[in-house]
Amino acid sequence: MKPAPSDAYSLILEAIDMGIFKPGDRLVESDLAERFGVSRTPIREALQRLETQSLLARDGRSLIVASLDHNQRAELYVVRAELEGLAAGLAARHATPEEVAVLRDMVEQDRALIGRPDLMARANRRFHKQIHLASHNRFLVQQLDLVHRSMALMATTSLAAEGRGEVAIAEHDAIVAAIEANDATAAHDALKAHISKAFVTRLKLESGEVTAIL
Structure with a gap:
């Protein structure tokens, strides 16, 4: 059973929390959509939300998992x-x-x-x-x-x-x-x-x- 689109945020957050995605890792919409079995729209919205919360950072045009000094x-x-x-x-x-x-x-x-x-x-x-x-x-x-x-x-x-x-x-x-x-x-x-x-x-x-x- 595919996850609901509304779960995209939780799925990405859990993957970060579990260390699947580590600080510095680049997150790509298409890869995440395929991995979690959802369309790119909820993935895009989830990434924007995570960036707003400072859990993701910009590296040029890419989004990466943020790190803490x-x-x-x-x-x-x-x-x-x-x-x-x-x-x-x-x-x-x-x-x-x-x-x-x-x-x-x-x-x-x-x-x-x-x-x-x-x-x-x-x-x-x-x-x-x-x-x-x-x-x-x-x-x-x-x-x-x-x-x-x-x-x-x-x-x-x-x-x-x-x-x-x-x-x-x-x-x-x-x-x-x-x-x-x-x-x-x-x-x-x-x-x-x-x-x-x-x-x-x-x-x-x-x-x-x-x-x-x-």
């Missing part, structure tokens, strides 16, 4: 840490027992993915999205969606660093424990610290100070 990455992590911390604090106040149970199940299931950074990265996005939703603040969720779209422009995941998977799961466990305890301050601080440590790990990975899992 060091300062942009640092700025993005600052914003992400603040917004994610706010979401965790609100989740500690407003999450339903069922939402907390889902978060707890995610942590336990994700332990089996340690050593598989590609799968862990996907699970990590689901975990953070669940916290966003548990905040019960639609405007915060919208802003975090924008931040996470920009995170897709990172060429690698910090979870690729050797040993980071185990540490990240322990950090997720602490975040969920604080949410379970309805401790907004602890949840806020735990998630901010988690994002900060992820950024430090990414910097070390990029500098070669830590080894990546192949």
Whole structure:
């Protein structure tokens, strides 16, 4: 079954998020239309939307997946840490027992993915999205969606660093424990610290100070 034309944006965004299209890759309307089985019109509209959101950049007449320099990455992590911390604090106040149970199940299931950074990265996005939703603040969720779209422009995941998977799961466990305890301050601080440590790990990975899992 062919995807609906309205899905073109989501399909391209997901491909960027999954690393199928990497920073610097050139995106061609005809190639994308053939790949996703849709006409060129929705592809063109999706590319224009992604360019408006700064996820694509112009290289002459071509559109390429945008990349982030060091300062942009640092700025993005600052914003992400603040917004994610706010979401965790609100989740500690407003999450339903069922939402907390889902978060707890995610942590336990994700332990089996340690050593598989590609799968862990996907699970990590689901975990953070669940916290966003548990905040019960639609405007915060919208802003975090924008931040996470920009995170897709990172060429690698910090979870690729050797040993980071185990540490990240322990950090997720602490975040969920604080949410379970309805401790907004602890949840806020735990998630901010988690994002900060992820950024430090990414910097070390990029500098070669830590080894990546192949």
